Each structure stands twice: as C-alpha cells, then as structure tokens.
C-alpha cells in the first residue's frame with residue numbers, strides 16, 4: 001500500500017500581518033515591499049521549491065473598525081489588513097511558477113455570479129489550471145456597508161445565497177464545451193458557436209443569462225476552498241469545498257471537526273478524499289529546542305495585548321473593549337462573526353478554565369521546535385486522523401515560510417509524508433495525487 005501523504009497550503013495576506021499581531025515588529029520582518037510584486041513573487045518561488053500544493057490570500061473587504069468602534073487601533077497597531085487586491089498579484093506570482101496553486105478570497109454575499117465566474121475563469125486561464133477560490137460568505141457589517149447594504153444578512157440567508165451563487169457560477173463555467181476553437185483562416189471560422197449556449201440561471205437571489213465570455217478553462221472551475229464552521233457553513237462546505245481550513249484549539253477538537261466534515265461528505269454522496277480538512281498552524285523553528293523556545297518567547301513579547309484583543313474583536317464580530325462575557329458577546333454579534341474563531345475561544349475557555357475575556361486575549365498557540373520536532377507534531381496530527389494536511393500561516397514574513405521550507409518540509413519528505421515533486425498539471429490533479 002502506498003503511504004498516505006499530506007497537503008500543504010500557505011495562508012497569505014497582502015499586508016505585513018496575518019494572525020500574529022506582533023510579528024511585523026520583529027527585526028527580520030520585511031516591511032518595505034508590501035506594495036511590490038517582488039515580495040509575492042519571492043514567496044511563490046519559495047513555496048513552489050518546497051512543493052506546496054497552493055497558497056491563497058485571505059481577504060477582508062474593508063478596514064476593520066469593530067474594536068473600540070473605530071479603525072484607529074487596527075491602523076496604529078498594524079492589524080490584519082488586506083492592502084492590495086490579491087487578484088492583481090496572483091497573475092504575477094503565476095509568471096514565476098509552474099505548479100503552485102494560487103487562490104483568491106471572494107465573497108458570494110457581495111459579488112454577482114457573472115463577475116465571479118469571469119474573474120476566476122480568467123485566473124484559471126492565465127495560471128494554466130492553478131486557480132483556487134476561498135469561497136466566503138463574509139461575516140462583518142463593516143464589509144456589507146462597503147457594498148451598499150445596511151448590515152451583513154443573517155447567516156443562513158448568506159449560505160442560501162452562496163449555494164445559488166455557486167450553482168450559477170458552475171452553470172456559467174459550463175456554458176462552453178471543450179475545444180471550441182476552429183481557427184480556420186481559410187474559411188474564416190474562429191470559434192464554433194454550437195459549442196456555446198445561454199445559461200439562463202434564475203434563482204431566488206441571483207440571475208444570470210450567460211453565456212460567459214471566456215471559454216472553458218483548464219480546470220473547468222477553480223478549486224473551492226472554504227472555512228465555514230457553523231452548522232450551515234459545514235453543510236455548505238460538505239456540498240462544495242475541495243479543501244476546508246479550520247482553527248480548532250486542540251488535537252481532539254480537530255479530530256471532532258474532521259470526522260464531522262467527512263460524515264457530511266458521505267451524506268452529500270462525496271468520497272472522504274473529495275474534501276481535504278486542513279487545520280492551520282504557524283511555526284517557530286530553532287536550530288535546537290532551546291533556541292526555538294527563546295525565539296518563541298521573543299516573538300510573543302512583541303504582541304501588544306490590545307492588538308490581540310483587536311484581532312479577536314474582528315474575528316468574533318463584537319467589540320471586546322465593551323463586551324466581556326460570552327453572553328454579552330453573543331448579544332453584540334448580531335449576524336456577525338466567524339464561527340471557527342468563536343468556537344476556538346470557547347474551546348480554550350473550557351480546556352484551560354479561563355474567562356471569555358481571558359481566552360479572547362490569549363495569542364494563538366504556535367508550533368515550536370527544531371525542524372524534526374515540528375515535523376513530529378504535524379505527523380502526530382496527520383497519523384491520528386485529525387486532518388489531510390495543513391494550512392501554514394506566517395508570523396515573521398517571509399522568514400517563517402523560509403524556515404518552514406528549509407527545516408520542516410525536508411524532514412516530512414524524508415519520512416515519506418510529503419511529495420518531493422509535483423505529479424499533476426493542475427492544482428486539482430495535485431490535490432488528487434499528493
């Protein structure tokens with residue numbers, strides 16, 4: 001029997017901060033190239049050299065202003081802000097790579113299917129079949145207001161619309177048959193019009209006549225990535241997602257999430273391998289265990305406690321300067337909040353006997369150790385059946401990814417747990433043949 005292999009996907013931001021609110025202050029964090037394509041081209045090369053399946057840009061369509069009721073803290077303390085539009089950056093990353101999957105976050109709540117289908121088909125075309133879509137329904141009023149709404153709609157309604165948007169996009173992507181080009185110069189026939197048809201999609205929330213103006217792409221549709229954790233979000237993921245990423249607090253919580261998603265896949269008539277479950281981690285790698293611990297202590301010392309609470313205000317969708325208890329937070333959220341992030345705080349409260357406010361102020365755990373030690377921890381999750389691989393998110397950028405690729409990936413490869421070369425031509429093929 002061939003050995004089961006894991007998947008690796010990098011979480012990126014077009015800004016200096018991901019989930020560690022102090023890492024940008026580290027002397028080794030690059031800050032002067034945030035608006036330079038070279039920053040993103042470099043990371044694409046690093047990830048491809050280590051055979052990562054893909055990278056994707058997490059994204060928010062607005063400047064977070066939940067914490068304290070304004071955006072001051074987010075700007076001052078260097079919060080997780082998406083500066084550049086990733087759709088401008090991904091094609092540049094495609095130019096310097098051949099295999100790495102390239103993903104964008106786009107919202108089914110704010111965008112119409114024609115725009116989404118065309119944009120993502122274009123990305124799949126110019127990347128030669130490497131496009132991924134982090135399908136989000138979005139979770140904040142501040143974003144909704146940027147798109148002309150009074151607030152974010154209720155979650156079930158967002159997911160109902162999300163289902164329809166994906167049905168409409170799929171119909172649009174299928175509005176062209178394969179091989180439509182005739183390119184007969186003599187007869188003057190460019191494309192066979194019989195290979196293109198109207199879509200005529202009409203749902204409760206969205207309508208689109210089609211056809212799409214772009215032919216069928218190498219993958220037919222982008223790989224769907226999703227991160228819903230609510231009951232409705234998990235059902236949505238089970239129907240559509242090919243990768244789902246999550247943030248449970250412990251290994252036991254991750255196993256429970258994994259098993260839940262896999263049983264839902266079965267109910268949707270999909271095999272377990274159709275959707276990869278990928279918990280997310282960041283790492284601190286040291287030449288020795290003691291050096292790693294010292295680096296970790298230094299990195300954590302860079303977190304301003306206010307910056308940690310600010311990050312959680314955004315993720316949970318409630319102002320943590322005003323609301324202290326789980327009940328207050330639940331009341332203040334309205335339709336806002338990312339269930340996976342909220343669940344994580346509740347899991348931390350239960351396991352470490354903390355108050356809600358204490359748990360929401362605690363930085364996320366990082367994997368700390370030598371390359372071998374970190375590989376042990378990843379292998380432990382993987383072989384325990386908690387996941388199919390990992391989302392790796394950055395602390396000190398790009399240094400942490402460079403460390404991970406240099407010190408951890410080769411160990412995983414030596415152990416036969418990770419590929420040493422790409423086997424597929426597209427991202428979807430690489431996901432099927434790790």
Ligand SMILES: Cc1cc2nc3c(=O)[nH]c(=O)nc-3n(C[C@H](O)[C@H](O)[C@H](O)COP(=O)(O)O)c2cc1C
Nearest residue numbers: 058059136137138139227228229230233338339340
């Ligand atoms: C680890 C993680 C990362 C996420 N990244 C994004 C993101 O980049 N942009 C976004 O709009 N939503 C993001 N989300 C939100 C989800 O995609 C989803 O829309 C939201 O969690 C609401 O659904 P839920 O309550 O079912 O989780 C993320 C969620 C999790 C758990």
